Amino acid sequence: MTSRRLQQVIAALMGTTVIISSNCFAQDTLPPTVQAAPTATSAGAMLTQEQLDQLVAPVALYDDPLLIDILTASTYPLEVVEAKRWVADPANAALQGDALTTALAAQDWAPSVKALVPFPQILQTMDAHLEWTEHLGEAFLAQQADVMDAVQRLRRRAQSAGMLKSSPQQTVANNGGIVTISPPASEVIYVPTYDPWCVYGPWPYPVYAPFYFTPWPGYCVSADYIIDFGVGISWPFWFWDWGYFEWHRHAIGIYHERYDQFHPGREPAGTWRFDPAHRAGVPFHDQRNVQQFQPRQNDQRAFRGYVGKEGEPAESVRPAPPAFRNYGSGQAIREQSQRGEASLRGMPGGAPRAFGGGGGGRGGGFFRGGRR
Template structure:
């Protein structure tokens, strides 16, 4: 079969076009697959979007840098923050370094203990525990994005005219220039400049916590579908501060060592002032090498981590029983008290409590088995006694039965004797009566029986002619009976 020339040429052109499309445009420069994979990994591991980060960071982004660092660290322990909120409500007049010293014995992370110095901050965090947990999860999973979100919001507030220096805080703008490209690198657009806004207390030993309405302080919100949440300030700390725009400041909090964290904007993490830390945290001293904050999973209190990377990184720090012990707040002091109590129990011969569910079950089974063995031994002993004393037991049983029968007979005899005595007395009692009651003795069976016997005896005496009655009177009969009763014939 011959194919027409027109169809052959068309098929050849189509195949050549497909082969051209399959080849890259520039074979000498293949695509950078590593960069593509990195971008995809970042997009996949992102826990919160930029919109969500701005929404949750808006209420605290304008805090002074030391206080902001303290809040970000503490929110990674949401359970302990809730306990600190409860403690602060119970001690509303306690603040500053004195409050931190009062909670030194609490099993909380030092970052959480530091927040009790600012009851107005804990009052704000206590309004929404879910927000606190999300904020801590974001800082653990996306620290760079969180720090970038804070700077983005600060620039918006500054552009709206609501962030500036005053008698409460110093606001400085630090310009940062991107490094210039090297000669070996390919040509690129001119380096772009960006700035970092830093907020510090005007007096390092007095901190004023700002209060503001995020919906107006940042100007026009970039995400109308996801506006920031406004947590009204506690009236006790901000009297008469109905905010429409801008920042309001309440009473300052005098501190010396309560705030020991600082935002490191270059590395997007938190630095620790070791001297200030050791001044206030007497029970948890650190060295100069520990000047970078690290999350401690022991104080997580069992709250699960949101992303897989955090679970893999921090979940391995505590495994199995050790993790459960830490979640219960176990520490060296409790362990020492527990050992002391166990020693006292051993001294007085008291059994120690079970340390696990399995041990408790084993003890219960052993106790049940011991009881069964004891019951079996007791039953065997009783059977031996029964077999050895069988005949004697039977004899004893018969003797007891005979004694009971004898006692019953004696009781019946005494009852009959009493009935007869009553019967003898009753006629004399009824002598003056016109006639005897027909129902007399109906309720006394023994009396009725005695009377019936006396009646039968009287009847028998009457039927025997030559027998005297019991009363002693003889019956007189005629000596010559009538003629018709004589025997013989006429």
């Protein structure tokens, strides 16, 4: 067992959330005050403003349509893992245009997961940091209004620090304290890369420093205050831009005609709603979400034809992982996904061919791979 894995197991047993660098131990790169932060989700308690800001800091400065996809896709972690695996297949990665659209339409994934396919680096990051993805998704389900408020709070901080402004890659507007970030008029989507430790100005919560999964020496240099952009991807992409933030209502509105292209006949009424069927049996850790969604999830499995003795809903043929809690859950989700793929390959004709990332750009990423 690697030292990092051992630290993860210890953190799970102690009921703590540890900020872990993707390249080295957290205690080697982060101040001691941010090595461990208490998690409130297991007891069903509300996450605080400090915890929410810490959680959304890596993505709060993404443009609105892309942030909608990330927030809603994070509620379906197994589908994120599956999409990342398909995108990694070189045969699928070559698909573009109509071929990509056709292959994507055949996948029974949530619209937000499909919309992230042209951004393979985002899927890679969400998969590599499944624990963060899981926490983000559960927080969004349990405290959607608070998560959206945290995004606005951080955007205003970045504006006040002089870091968030309009550029050829994005259009930033502030209307009465509501900060919106839109793709440029050129209809090219750019994914920002930035240092959450630096772009928001002095971070006000020492114990809840922003999540950042690469080494940090404890200070910011001039280059770290820059929001960088990679090569853009042209749109409209067929499965892109299906919703919009209703910031004052704390909701995600639906573009009905576009959303119906994802799943005809399954369009939500008015605003985005979590679809338990796309959770695919992955258990919730936050007890508030267990109480709100678990019965509906069981009903969805029964509706899809998983019926046991005397009409009792039976377990899905797509087995849920034994646990999906703080650390160690990511591996369980990946193993579940791999078991499903192996089963398909054992059937006549093998596994179905799907799709991959297109667009020809690097697509940016959540966390920088190293310091300048």
